[in-house]
Amino acid sequence: MSAALLTDKYELTMLAAALRDGTAGRRTTFEVFARRLPDGRRYGVVAGTGRLLEALGEFVFDDEALAPLAAFLDSNTLDYLRDFRFGGDIDGYPEGELYFPGSPVLSVTGSFAECVLLETLALSILNHDSAIASAAARMASAAAGRPLIEMGSRRTHEYAAVAAARAAYLAGFTGTSNLEANRRYGVPAIGTSAHAFTMLHTTGAVPGDGPLGRGTDEWERAAFRAQVDALGIATTLLVDTYDVTAGVANAIAVAGTGLGAVRIDSGDLGVLARRVRTQLDELGATGTQIVVSGDLDEYSIAALRADPVDSYGVGTSVVTGSGAPTASMVYKLVEVDGLPVEKRSSRKESHGGRKSALRLSRPTGTVTEELIHPVSQPLEVAEPARVLTVPLVRGGQVLAAPDLAAARARVAEGLRSLPWEGLALSAGEPAIPTRQVPVRAR
Numbered sequence: 001m002s003a004a005l006l007t008d009k010y011e012l013t014m015l016a017a018a019l020r021d022g023t024a025g026r027r028t029t030f031e032v033f034a035r036r037l038p039d040g041r042r043y044g045v046v047a048g049t050g051r052l053l054e055a056l057g058e059f060v061f062d063d064e065a066l067a068p069l070a071a072f073l074d075s076n077t078l079d080y081l082r083d084f085r086f087g088g089d090i091d092g093y094p095e096g097e098l099y100f101p102g103s104p105v106l107s108v109t110g111s112f113a114e115c116v117l118l119e120t121l122a123l124s125i126l127n128h129d130s131a132i133a134s135a136a137a138r139m140a141s142a143a144a145g146r147p148l149i150e151m152g153s154r155r156t157h158e159y160a161a162v163a164a165a166r167a168a169y170l171a172g173f174t175g176t177s178n179l180e181a182n183r184r185y186g187v188p189a190i191g192t193s194a195h196a197f198t199m200l201h202t203t204g205a206v207p208g209d210g211p212l213g214r215g216t217d218e219w220e221r222a223a224f225r226a227q228v229d230a231l232g233i234a235t236t237l238l239v240d241t242y243d244v245t246a247g248v249a250n251a252i253a254v255a256g257t258g259l260g261a262v263r264i265d266s267g268d269l270g271v272l273a274r275r276v277r278t279q280l281d282e283l284g285a286t287g288t289q290i291v292v293s294g295d296l297d298e299y300s301i302a303a304l305r306a307d308p309v310d311s312y313g314v315g316t317s318v319v320t321g322s323g324a325p326t327a328s329m330v331y332k333l334v335e336v337d338g339l340p341v342e343k344r345s346s347r348k349e350s351h352g353g354r355k356s357a358l359r360l361s362r363p364t365g366t367v368t369e370e371l372i373h374p375v376s377q378p379l380e381v382a383e384p385a386r387v388l389t390v391p392l393v394r395g396g397q398v399l400a401a402p403d404l405a406a407a408r409a410r411v412a413e414g415l416r417s418l419p420w421e422g423l424a425l426s427a428g429e430p431a432i433p434t435r436q437v438p439v440r441a442r
Contacts, residue, residue: 002065003058007120016077024113029335029354032106038324040427047167048129049095050402090393096410102434104355119331127326132167135322140172142302147174147311152319164319170407198223198241224254234260252283261289270307277308356389367417373437
């Protein structure tokens, strides 16, 4: 699959028209921003920047990529694409930074020809990854320091699953079940067993035996014994295939009181967690942890906060952005030949000019406001402030390799800096306001 074809046809037809009429070389700036946050959200998390910068080097048109384009592009445009390498500048928020409505998350500057080609690539990566990271950050806040495992690969596209695992880890998850995310990005891989493995050991059952009938304990213990023999007693045993209380008893009978953890994947998780904790303690397995999974999202995680749950496995809700599958970011032309341009369509406005941003805070570190200003007009403010916009690419060269550990730390620090109401899971206004500083008249 060619990265160069991860785009839309109209990017190339605009390029062809601009090359024909001589406007392709005009100096432009395009900006990525979200006009508003998804319903119910009070902040967003910038994610995907590292993946975008990696894709930039792969965005080249070889003969195989060019072959289907010859059906609708002229030879001049095909020659341009054959030699294409992005040679412009990119500035933006570091990956892991929080963003709000109007935040200039990414700014791409160069000729119209080279900037327009990046629209779909930039938006497809940033919209997907930022939606995942924003949902995952809410779950991490709800978990209040307890580990979270991303396990949603079977609920999304196979390649999206890898990006989702990376974005969730960036936002505070502990690890993933996805092995390609482990190989490609170093996300810790976590996983043990599913119900199928326990059910596999029902061989030899006699007529009349059912899931709750005679022989269930023997089947379950055989499965647990096989898993412990292979993985050691630090493993996590899934105890709800048949009956949770019997499952816990069988798990400890096989593994002993040093068992690492038990997992509950169904039922009333809060009630079951309390019962299982009591049972484990009575059996002497006071150090055995409890992992819960099964259609969890930030709300159900928050509801379990008072229960004796040690970690959570989250699938569908994180890989689908927990109801917000896109961050609704757009890629808009804001400057041509150094002059600001803006879109005035109803509810689709854009503010002209190349921009930078500052985030203001109280002396305690709690953020209060985001100021967005023209790059040509640096601001002086009395309050403590932090510059958000940093150089990412100069002359087509990426300035620094993606740093996933730094991005994780940035998300955690950003969440700590929000006012308390900004962490609420209920719908409300963005955690802090954003203010556009207008261009001064020349």
